[in-house]
Amino acid sequence: MxxxxxxxxxxxxxxxxxxxxxxxxxxxxxxxxxGFYLALSFNSACNEPWLRGQLAKKMTESAASGLAGDVIRHNLELWKAQLLQPASASAPDK
Incomplete structure (x- = not known):
C-alpha cells in the first residue's frame, strides 16, 4: 500500500x-x-451580544489551556478500547 x-x-x-x-x-x-466550534442560531432567544462575548472568551481560554488536547487523547483511548472489544461485547442488550 x-x-x-x-x-x-x-x-x-x-x-x-x-x-x-x-x-x-x-x-x-x-x-x-x-477545531473547536460552536453554532448558535441567529433566531435563538439567547443569541445576544453579552452571551456571544462570553462564549468567545471561554472558547479562547479553553483553546489556550490545552484542555482540548487532553480531552482528545482521553477519548481516543476510549475509542481504541471500544474498537478492540469483540463485536458481541459492544452490541446493546435486547
Whole structure:
C-alpha cells in the first residue's frame, strides 16, 4: 500500500488498533484539522451580544489551556478500547 487518506485522529486510532503503526507513517500535513466550534442560531432567544462575548472568551481560554488536547487523547483511548472489544461485547442488550 502506498498511502491511505484518513482523518488524523480516526486514522491514528485505526492504525494502532490494527497493529500497523510500524508499517505506516503519518505525514506532517493532516488531511483534516479539527477545531473547536460552536453554532448558535441567529433566531435563538439567547443569541445576544453579552452571551456571544462570553462564549468567545471561554472558547479562547479553553483553546489556550490545552484542555482540548487532553480531552482528545482521553477519548481516543476510549475509542481504541471500544474498537478492540469483540463485536458481541459492544452490541446493546435486547
Amino acid at each position: 502506498d498511502y491511505v487518506l484518513a482523518g488524523r485522529y480516526a486514522g491514528m486510532v485505526m492504525v494502532q488498533t490494527l497493529g500497523l503503526s510500524a508499517d505506516l507513517a503519518a505525514q506532517p500535513l493532516p488531511v483534516d484539522t479539527p
